[in-house]
Amino acid sequence: MKKRMLLPVILFLASWPVASQADDYIVSIDRSTPRLANIVATIIPDGNEVGMNEHNEHGLPNGWATFVKNVEAIGVSGKRFQVIAKADSRWEIVDYVQGPVTFSYQVELGHDLVEPPIDGSDNGAAYANNDGVMWAGRALFIAGKPTTDISVSFDLSNGWDVTTQWEQTTSAYSFNVDVTENLVNSAFFSGTHKHREITNGGISLRMAFSGEYSVSVHNQIEEKLAQYFNYYGQQYNSPLQANLILIVSDADYGGGEMMGNAISLTIGPKQREDNSTGLSKDMIHVIAHEVFHSFTNNQMEIDDDGEDSSSYVWFLEGFAAEFGTYTAELRTHSLTEAEFLQTVVSKMAKYQAEADGELTLLSAGAEKFDNYQMNYAGGFMAALSLDFLIRDETNGSKSLTDLWRYLLVTYPRHGNVFTLLELYDSVEKLFGTTIAIELERYVTSPEVIPVFESAKSMGLSYDGEKLFVSEDATERQKEIWRGFLLK
Numbered sequence: 001m002k003k004r005m006l007l008p009v010i011l012f013l014a015s016w017p018v019a020s021q022a023d024d025y026i027v028s029i030d031r032s033t034p035r036l037a038n039i040v041a042t043i044i045p046d047g048n049e050v051g052m053n054e055h056n057e058h059g060l061p062n063g064w065a066t067f068v069k070n071v072e073a074i075g076v077s078g079k080r081f082q083v084i085a086k087a088d089s090r091w092e093i094v095d096y097v098q099g100p101v102t103f104s105y106q107v108e109l110g111h112d113l114v115e116p117p118i119d120g121s122d123n124g125a126a127y128a129n130n131d132g133v134m135w136a137g138r139a140l141f142i143a144g145k146p147t148t149d150i151s152v153s154f155d156l157s158n159g160w161d162v163t164t165q166w167e168q169t170t171s172a173y174s175f176n177v178d179v180t181e182n183l184v185n186s187a188f189f190s191g192t193h194k195h196r197e198i199t200n201g202g203i204s205l206r207m208a209f210s211g212e213y214s215v216s217v218h219n220q221i222e223e224k225l226a227q228y229f230n231y232y233g234q235q236y237n238s239p240l241q242a243n244l245i246l247i248v249s250d251a252d253y254g255g256g257e258m259m260g261n262a263i264s265l266t267i268g269p270k271q272r273e274d275n276s277t278g279l280s281k282d283m284i285h286v287i288a289h290e291v292f293h294s295f296t297n298n299q300m301e302i303d304d305d306g307e308d309s310s311s312y313v314w315f316l317e318g319f320a321a322e323f324g325t326y327t328a329e330l331r332t333h334s335l336t337e338a339e340f341l342q343t344v345v346s347k348m349a350k351y352q353a354e355a356d357g358e359l360t361l362l363s364a365g366a367e368k369f370d371n372y373q374m375n376y377a378g379g380f381m382a383a384l385s386l387d388f389l390i391r392d393e394t395n396g397s398k399s400l401t402d403l404w405r406y407l408l409v410t411y412p413r414h415g416n417v418f419t420l421l422e423l424y425d426s427v428e429k430l431f432g433t434t435i436a437i438e439l440e441r442y443v444t445s446p447e448v449i450p451v452f453e454s455a456k457s458m459g460l461s462y463d464g465e466k467l468f469v470s471e472d473a474t475e476r477q478k479e480i481w482r483g484f485l486l487k
Contacts, residue, residue: 022149029190031157034133035109042102043144051090053138053184059119063089064139071105107140123264124257131210132191134247136259137184150177163195163208164188165245165261185260189247200229202241211250213272220279227332228288232295236404240295256286263290284334288325300411303419313365318379341467348451351377361443382442385454390431392457396480402430
C-alpha cells in the first residue's frame with residue numbers, strides 16, 4: 001500500500017487588491033473522456049499575468065502547469081493575445097492593457113498517475129475512479145486579480161452530477177463563489193457518486209462518497225462528523241460559519257488533505273480489509289484531524305505563508321490538530337482512557353525515534369515529510385505536556401482550551417496577524433512566565449519533551465511500557481485528571 005502523508009494547505013489572500021469585475025468559469029467534463037477538463041474563464045488579469053494556486057509543495061517539476069495545455073486568450077474586442085508560460089504555473093498576457101479576457105484551456109487529469117507519487121498525495125490535486133473525478137481548485141482553475149463575484153458552471157455528460165462547497169444558483173450545475181480564495185482553495189467531485197449534506201448552525205457540509213466501501217460507511221462518517229462538529233464548536237467557541245465539502249473515496253492508498261474549506265480523504269486497501277464492516281479508528285482520526293483545522297487555525301490570521309511557513313508545521317499539525325483530535329476522540333468516546341494513554345506512549349516513542357539531539361520542533365518543518373513524527377507526534381507531545389503543566393499550575397481551572405479560545409478571538413481571519421512570538425506572549429499572558437518559558441523550550445530545544453515527567457502532576461505513572469493512573473495519585477491529582485478526561 002502506498003502510504004501518503006497529510007498535507008493541509010492554508011492560504012490567506014486578503015491582502016490582494018480586489019477586482020470589481022465578475023469572473024465566470026465554465027467547466028466541461030465528458031463522461032467518455034473523464035480525464036480531460038475543458039475550461040472557459042472570463043477574468044481580469046493581475047497586472048499582465050494570470051496563474052494557479054502554486055506553492056510547489058507537490059514535487060512536480062513544472063507545477064500544476066504540468067497538466068495544463070492549449071491556453072488561449074481573447075480580449076473583449078476580439079483581439080487574440082499571445083500567452084507565454086512563466087514559472088510557478090503563471091502565464092503572461094503579451095500587450096494586455098486592461099479589461100476582462102476570456103481564456104480557454106484544457107487540464108489533463110494525470111496527477112494520480114505520476115511516479116513517484118505527488119508529495120502529500122493526489123488528495124490535494126486530482127484523481128479519477130470508476131465513479132467519476134475529483135478536482136482540487138488549485139490544480140484546475142487559472143485565476144487573475146482576486147474578486148468577490150465569481151460564477152462557476154458545469155457542462156456535464158448525461159448521468160453525472162457534481163458536489164461542490166459553493167452556493168448553488170437557480171440553474172442546474174451553476175454556483176456562486178464569494179471570493180477568489182474559495183475558488184482556488186476548493187475541491188469538487190463530479191460523477192455518479194453518493195451525495196449527502198448536513199447542517200449545524202451556520203455550517204453546511206456537503207459530502208461526496210465514491211467506491212463501494214466509502215459508500216457503505218457513509219452513515220458512520222456522517223455520525224462522527226456531527227459529533228465532532230458539536231464538540232469542536234462548543235469546546236473552542238469557534239466562529240466557523242462556512243460551506244464545507246468532504247470528499248471520501250476508495251483508493252490504492254489512505255490519507256487526506258485540507259484545502260481551505262475542502263477536505264479530501266481516501267480509504268486504502270488495508271483500511272478496507274481490516275475494517276470490512278465498519279470505520280477504522282485510523283480513519284476516524286483522519287476525519288477528526290481535518291475537521292479540527294476548519295474550526296480552529298483556519299479561523300485565524302496566521303503568518304504561515306512564505307519563507308517562514310515551515311516554522312509553523314509543528315504548531316498546525318501536532319500542537320494544534322493532533323492534540324485537539326486525540327483529546328476529542330477521548331472525550332467523545334471514540335477512544336477509551338486506556339487507548340488514549342497507550343496512544344500517548346506510542347506517539348512518544350515515534351517522536352523520540354526522530355529526536356536526534358539536533359532537530360527541534362521549529363527546524364523540523366523544513367522537511368515536513370522526512371520529519372513527519374517530529375512535526376506531528378512531537379507537536380502533540382508539546383501540547384500535552386504544556387496542558388498538564390497548565391492544569392497543575394492552575395489547580396485544574398485552566399487548560400489549552402483557554403489558549404485556543406483566546407487566540408480565536410484575538411487573531412481572527414483578516415484581523416491581527418498571529419506569529420510564534422504572539423503564541424509565546426499569549427501563553428505568558430494567560431498562564432504566566434514559567435509556562436511560557438517551558439513552551440519556548442519545547443519548541444526551540446533539541447531536548448526531548450518531558451511528557452512522562454509532566455504526566456506525574458496528573459497522577460499518571462509510566463513503567464516503560466504503559467502509562468496509567470498511579471495507585472499513589474493524590475485526590476487532587478485524580479480530580480485534575482478527571483477534568484482532563486471531560487474537557
